[in-house]
Amino acid sequence: MGSFFKKAASDFMEKIFHKNCEFPADVKQSAEVKILHISDTPECIYPYIYKVVEKSSADVIIHTGDLVDNIKLEYEPERYRSKYKKRSADFISNLEKLTDARIIYVPGNHDINSILFDNINRSEICLEGSVIEVMGVSIGLAHYSEKLPQNAQINLFGHNYDRPFSENNIYLNGIFNINCILLPSCQIYTINYPHLAEKGRKLNSSFSMI
Template identity: 30%
Template sequence: MGRNTWLPLYRRLVLGLSLPVDAEALRGKVALHFSDTPSTFYGVMRRLIRFFEPQCIVHTGDLADDVKLEIRPGELPLYRRKLMELTSVLSSVQKSRIVLVTGNHDHEESVREFFPDSSVIIKSGRIEMCGLDFNLSHEPEGLQTPYGHFNLFGHAPVPEEAPSQGQVFLNGLYAIHVLRVDTGEVLALEYPGYVNDARLNKRRVGL
């Protein structure tokens, strides 16, 4: 069996999702974008981070999406335990190179407590990181105008707009985005099926 045949299977078994055969060439050259991540996905997040060795990470909210604080505020202790787990997941990335946008199920004070040296953006904002200009929001309608070059969001299953006039819109609910920092190219990786299943459940209890 040739390398190009077994390598995708190996990566699916080891990393938890499929990657292009040439993905290794992106190592150390990218920013990673996540959004709306249940803690059941943290293991794959950790392996992706180890694989790509990203220069920075952007998360557009609902950091522990299996804990619905907006619906069940009494689950704050559980949420905080999940955040502690997430700090370990992100530990290989320089803390100042991590950007976290708070979502509707996040607790601002806890996020700031667990990530004191990272950039925490409340709901929406702009930031330059890894040489890229990001316009960030948890909810798509919260993106600031005029739009930026990279407009990243999550929360709702709305279509990504086609790039126009140098503007790129990326919905982290649909895919993990691997952004090459030197060229601006974007690789979209499909979430594992169990993440989508969790999000279908989320629709029943509230976004």
């Protein structure tokens, strides 16, 4: 009986996820290169992330850290190391199976670089402060906003609710929502995370990330 209710709950969540991760027609019909930016993903939203990836037809997926954000690895790394290794391996493997897109991970404070390097197959690891170029547009990568490189045209990060601003460059925080960037036009579309994302990330009472 327990397995029945578990499956029913899973099916219900799947319907909610399916309904809420629709892309605008402009994105679906665009011939431009699509970049999908996500960050700080607890396990409870993995089904939603998978649906977004499937529907996006993204050419590049960039995750700016904390792949298993319900596991606060920075505080007790030895206690959770084995669990993190298994969960992150599953997440990375599932994304690589779902899409042919280029996949890039930027390790966060709750990631272990050596484990990520062991878990990836065709995905890439970029350290904080790295710059990649897509369609002639420079993209700065970091988990913490203060570790972003200088002068990149687009800057992607996560970790907390920082909102850097520049009149000349674009800053996108993957905590607030999923960002879809069309290049080379630099048009930006956002998709909300499900409400349970914040609970999964274990926000503290002051609404800052931990």
